[in-house]
Amino acid sequence: MTDSEHKPARGRPRTMSPRKVLDVAMTAYWHADDAGVSVNSICRMADISKPSLYREFGNEDGLMRAALDHYIEHILPGVFGVFSNGTTFRQTMDALVDYACTHPTTECGCLFYKMRAVRHRLGPRTRERVDEITTRSRAFFAEFLQSRRKAGDWTSPVSRELAARYLVDQIGFALMQRASGDDPDEVRDTLKLALSALDGPQDPQP
Amino acid sequence: MTDSEHKPARGRPRTMSPRKVLDVAMTAYWHADDAGVSVNSICRMADISKPSLYREFGNEDGLMRAALDHYIEHILPGVFGVFSNGTTFRQTMDALVDYACTHPTTECGCLFYKMRAVRHRLGPRTRERVDEITTRSRAFFAEFLQSRRKAGDWTSPVSRELAARYLVDQIGFALMQRASGDDPDEVRDTLKLALSALDGPQDPQP
C-alpha cells in the first residue's frame, strides 16, 4: 500500500528506497529504548533528506503507519507457527510463552504493543491501524479458543471473548516487560502464572 | 525532605510556595494524558517563574522526584484501608479490584505506575525512587501474603515472592489501562481473571 511504485519515466532518478527507509524506521521505532525516535534521526539513519521522506510518507503519522504495516507484513508472520493445527491449548500456550519470553525476535518487545502503549500520542492514521490490529488480534485468539473448546482441550468456563482479550493483553504485557529489559525468567514466571488463569477447572498444573 | 523550609531572615520574601508547586506538578504528571508535561508548563500552571522552580528543585529530575514523594506521602495512604487486619485474602483481593477499577482516585491511574512505565526516560534520582517504591511494594505484598497463608485463607502453591511481584504488576497493569481510558468493566474483568491465578486449588470461583 506504499502506492508510489510508479516508475517516474523521466526526471531525476531517485536515490531513496522506500523499502530501506521502512526497514530503518521500523527497526528504530521497534528497538528504541524510549520515545526518542524523531523524523530527523530516521533521516540521518537512512541517509536520506527530509523532503524525500516527506514526499514519500506525507508526515510523521504516515511514516509510523507505514512502518507498522511493514512490521505486520514482514515480522509478525513468524509468530503464527505457534498456532499449528494439531497442538493442544496447553501446548500452544507453552509455545506462546516460549516465543514471547525467549525468542530473539521479541528481545526488544513488539512494535505493535509498543505503539499501542503510547496510543494516545500517535497520529490519527497510525492510531487507527493500531486499533485495527487490536481488533484482529482479539478475533484471531477468539477463533483459536473456539476451535480448542470444540476440540475439548480448553475447558475453562471463561468466555472466549474475555479470554481472547486477556491473552492479547497479557502477552502484550510480557512483551513490554521484555522490552524494558526485565529479567526474562521473571517475565516468564509472570506470564505463565497469568495464563494459568485460563486453565480448565480440573487440569493439573505442571 | 524538601529541606528548604529555612526562614530566610532577610531578603525579598518568596511568593512561591513549594507545597503549591508540588500539588500542581503532582497533579500534572499524574493526570497528563501523555508525556507532554514540561517544566515550562508546570511553571505556567503554578504561576511561578522558572528560576524559582529551579532554585527549589534543582532540575526536572528533582522536581519529578519531589512530586513522586508528594504523591506517596499524600495520596497513597488512602489505599491501605484495603488491608485491614481481619479481612480474608479473597476479600482483600476483591477490595483491591474495586479500588483499582472504580475508585475515583484511580480514574487517571497511579503516578507511581505511570512513572514506572517510562522508567528508562526518568532522571537518575526519580528512577532511583521508583525502584525503591517497587521494592517496598513487593515487600509489602509479600508480607501480606505470608500473613494470609499463616491465617490459612491463602492456599495457593505459588511462592509468595512470585505472587507479590504478580500482584504489583497486575494491579499496575489495570491502573495503566484505566489511565488509558479503557472501559472500567473490561479492566475489572481482566484484573479479576488475572488475580484468580492466585486462588487456592479447590477454592470455588464466585
Added chain:
DNA sequence: GAATTTTTATACCGATCGGTATAAATATTG
C-alpha cells in the same frame, strides 16, 4: 541543445525544550 519533469540537497521556519545569566524588587541589618 533546449525545454520539461522529477528528485535531490540545503537551508530555513516557528515552536518548544531544559536550563541560566542578569538585574530589578523587596526585605533585614547597620
Added chain:
DNA sequence: CAATATTTATACCGATCGGTATAAAAATTC
C-alpha cells in the same frame, strides 16, 4: 539612608522538534 541578602521577573541560550521553501541536479522529451 546605605549596605547587604535573597527572591523575583525577564529575557536569553543552544538544541531539537515537525515541516517546508527554494533551487540545483539529473533524467527524458522535443
